[in-house]
Amino acid sequence: MTQKLAARRLENQLAHSHLEREIGGFTLNLSAFNMPSERTIYHPNPSVFKNAHVNSFDQYVDLHRHSIDKPEEFWGEIVKQFYWETPINIDKFFTYNFDFRKGPIFTKWFDGATTNISYNLLDRNVRNGNGDKIAFYWEGNHPDDYSRLTYKKLLEEVCKFANVLKSKGVKKGDRVAVYMPMILESVVTLLACTRIGAIHSLVFAGFSADSFADRILHCGARVLVTADGVWRGEKHLALKSICDQSMEKCARKGHNVEHCIVVSHLGRVTAPPNAPQQHFVTPMKNGRDEWWQDLMEDASSLCYPEWMQAEDPLFMLYTSGSTGKPKGVLHTTGGYMVYAATTFKYVFDYKPNDVYFCTADVGWITGHTYLVYGPLANGATSVMFEGTPFYPENDRFWAVIEKYKVTQFYTAPTAIRALMKFDSDLVKRHDLSSLRVLGSVGEPINPEAWMWYYKVVGNEKCSIVDTFWQTETGGHVLTPLPGATPMKPGAASFPFFGVQAVLLDENGKEIEGEGEGYLVFNRPWPGLMRSLYNDHDRYEDTYFNKFPGYYCTGDGARRDASGYLWVTGRVDDMLNVSGHLMSTAEVESVLTEYPGVSEAAVVAKPHPVKGECLYCFVTLTENTSYNEKLLGDLKKLVRERIGPFAQPDVIQNAPQLPKTRSGKIMRRILRKIAVNDRDVGDITTLADTNVVEELFANRPIAA
Ligand code: 6R9
Numbered sequence: 001m002t003q004k005l006a007a008r009r010l011e012n013q014l015a016h017s018h019l020e021r022e023i024g025g026f027t028l029n030l031s032a033f034n035m036p037s038e039r040t041i042y043h044p045n046p047s048v049f050k051n052a053h054v055n056s057f058d059q060y061v062d063l064h065r066h067s068i069d070k071p072e073e074f075w076g077e078i079v080k081q082f083y084w085e086t087p088i089n090i091d092k093f094f095t096y097n098f099d100f101r102k103g104p105i106f107t108k109w110f111d112g113a114t115t116n117i118s119y120n121l122l123d124r125n126v127r128n129g130n131g132d133k134i135a136f137y138w139e140g141n142h143p144d145d146y147s148r149l150t151y152k153k154l155l156e157e158v159c160k161f162a163n164v165l166k167s168k169g170v171k172k173g174d175r176v177a178v179y180m181p182m183i184l185e186s187v188v189t190l191l192a193c194t195r196i197g198a199i200h201s202l203v204f205a206g207f208s209a210d211s212f213a214d215r216i217l218h219c220g221a222r223v224l225v226t227a228d229g230v231w232r233g234e235k236h237l238a239l240k241s242i243c244d245q246s247m248e249k250c251a252r253k254g255h256n257v258e259h260c261i262v263v264s265h266l267g268r269v270t271a272p273p274n275a276p277q278q279h280f281v282t283p284m285k286n287g288r289d290e291w292w293q294d295l296m297e298d299a300s301s302l303c304y305p306e307w308m309q310a311e312d313p314l315f316m317l318y319t320s321g322s323t324g325k326p327k328g329v330l331h332t333t334g335g336y337m338v339y340a341a342t343t344f345k346y347v348f349d350y351k352p353n354d355v356y357f358c359t360a361d362v363g364w365i366t367g368h369t370y371l372v373y374g375p376l377a378n379g380a381t382s383v384m385f386e387g388t389p390f391y392p393e394n395d396r397f398w399a400v401i402e403k404y405k406v407t408q409f410y411t412a413p414t415a416i417r418a419l420m421k422f423d424s425d426l427v428k429r430h431d432l433s434s435l436r437v438l439g440s441v442g443e444p445i446n447p448e449a450w451m452w453y454y455k456v457v458g459n460e461k462c463s464i465v466d467t468f469w470q471t472e473t474g475g476h477v478l479t480p481l482p483g484a485t486p487m488k489p490g491a492a493s494f495p496f497f498g499v500q501a502v503l504l505d506e507n508g509k510e511i512e513g514e515g516e517g518y519l520v521f522n523r524p525w526p527g528l529m530r531s532l533y534n535d536h537d538r539y540e541d542t543y544f545n546k547f548p549g550y551y552c553t554g555d556g557a558r559r560d561a562s563g564y565l566w567v568t569g570r571v572d573d574m575l576n577v578s579g580h581l582m583s584t585a586e587v588e589s590v591l592t593e594y595p596g597v598s599e600a601a602v603v604a605k606p607h608p609v610k611g612e613c614l615y616c617f618v619t620l621t622e623n624t625s626y627n628e629k630l631l632g633d634l635k636k637l638v639r640e641r642i643g644p645f646a647q648p649d650v651i652q653n654a655p656q657l658p659k660t661r662s663g664k665i666m667r668r669i670l671r672k673i674a675v676n677d678r679d680v681g682d683i684t685t686l687a688d689t690n691v692v693e694e695l696f697a698n699r700p701i702a703a
Pocket of ligand 1: 469581
């Protein structure tokens with residue numbers, strides 16, 4: 001039988017069994033064919049599935065069905081591992097309403113039970129005999145800088161900082177703003193907040209001073225935690241100065257940040273050669289700013305945990321909204337803890353002696369769930385890395401994996417695409433044989449990147465888990481399981497336990513079997529967000545209005561003949577640049593702030609490394625000319641207002657934009673212009689069809 005035929009037969013078999021049963025015992029590897037297609041299947045290697053928590057597709061199917069049919073039984077077993085001060089009442093195990101016609105939208109898990117997440121992540125592990133186990137290996141930007149922290153020591157630091165926060169007047173329910181680099185104090189800060197029931201609101205330290213200020217104002221934080229600065233590669237980020245600008249902006253708007261606690265970090269790490277002296281000077285404002293190290297000196301290392309209701313808020317994390325205003329996604333205590341722990345255990349097939357390495361910044365949900373909460377809830381040992389994959393050399397990730405004998409590595413497609421441009425010798429010169437599971441997150445992974453990850457990094461023996469999820473979902477919702485799911489390059493595959501994925505057509509009708517549609521979920525799992533901070537109406541509108549009865553992800557997906565799900569990308573006006581989600585509206589509103597720009601439209605253009613980049617069309621006012629200065633100004637403005645990651649790649653002069661008669665900009669056409677594809681489809685609804693030709697003719701040469 002030729003490989004192709006074998007593939008087809010397997011495909012048929014899969015099609016018939018759908019998600020149902022065993023898919024034949026043979027291993028198929030079609031890598032000899034040019035491009036992997038959805039027919040190409042890679043089976044988990046025996047070294048991966050032999051001892052896996054879930055070691056066959058059959059077992060996954062059974063467990064998944066159990067989790068859907070009997071959620072109380074399925075999760076009921078799992079919650080026993082945690083400490084609940086007030087036990088879970090089975091009658092109130094979980095309740096929800098996803099249909100606004102029946103009343104307000106809500107989700108509750110373990111309502112009435114009380115617990116504390118820092119207690120479960122730290123005290124419980126110390127009590128279980130893991131006090132001396134390493135919670136984190138910290139690897140600095142410079143390879144000479146590294147340290148480690150045990151569970152016992154982490155607990156001590158968390159208690160001390162919790163006492164510091166208390167001394168600054170922070171109480172249960174208060175918000176604490178955090179703007180931190182990848183240092184261990186970030187973890188300490190988050191857990192110290194949870195110790196006393198404060199809600200942390202961490203903002204990625206790549207956001208601009210303006211963006212951070214807006215977020216502080218929105219959550220009303222009076223205490224801010226940051227560091228003096230950080231080196232990323234050879235680049236210096238003056239975090240405290242950015243915070244100063246944010247705090248000034250807040251003050252101008254009538255909100256005072258009363259305490260700013262600053263980790264003194266730059267002085268303890270190796271700076272790149274010839275670093276300018278001024279980078280080491282940090283202005284501190286009397287009465288408001290204090291050094292972390294000074295405050296910690298006298299703090300007591302005992303802090304009794306605040307027992308929190310399972311449905312008390314745990315943290316908020318901002319994510320872009322399609323109207324441009326960021327949304328403060330709110331997660332609560334009990335459900336998030338259980339879901340972060342369970343997904344971490346199964347999706348990375350975590351075992352007690354593993355060393356796990358997640359490259360995501362703590363400022364994103366991946367950093368929250370899979371750098372902090374998930375691993376610690378399992379008593380895991382993780383690597384936290386401060387630097388970039390390119391410093392001091394382009395093999396830094398591989399050097400770190402070799403150094404710590406990493407077993408699970410979790411990164412983003414944009415990083416993989418950036419690294420696969422280099423000679424694979426850079427990978428091969430390191431011993432990566434400890435690796436078992438390779439994770440991908442943040443955007444769809446293209447098959448080329450998947451293959452490189454699989455072959456060059458994983459040496460064709462690791463399982464790749466392409467994890468689809470969102471800030472809102474709290475944890476993975478679609479993903480292969482390493483020991484169980486035959487892998488298709490680029491497919492997020494199947495729902496995690498407790499999750500039921502549905503595809504809907506434009507009319508809200510469920511698509512059975514093969515097809516493509518809106519990716520929605522018809523029931524909550526424990527980790528689903530509960531609300532948007534102070535804006536429950538927007539929560540209902542954004543996620544539950546379009547299709548009553550379903551949580552709407554805003555992504556599209558396709559189900560193939562074998563039941564695999566392939567996420568096709570956003571269906572709303574969102575862009576995904578290197579895994580950073582932002583809305584077209586957000587960037588458009590910044591561009592039109594510029595006095596010479598009367599109108600702007602932004603679309604995503606495919607980019608070989610970033611996945612997508614920003615292609616902007618600007619209509620200028622009469623007296624403004626389109627020149628280098630304007631382009632420089634606009635890029636700078638976007639960097640300042642949003643952050644460096646949002647900088648446009650192309651800005652095109654658009655004397656007119658393609659609009660319908662009702663004045664709606666047809667972004668579909670702009671997307672075609674961005675890639676110079678003249679197959680623009682039907683343009684008869686345009687008010688003026690000449691606009692299209694004009695825009696094609698006006699494309700900048702570099703675009
Ligand atoms: C975890 C995270 C969420 C959006 C999501 C989707 C995209 C994330 C993906 C993926 C395809 C994957 N996305 N993982 N698309 N395959 N494996 O990234 O959260 O920053 O909120 O972004 O990212 O579009 O809706 P967040």
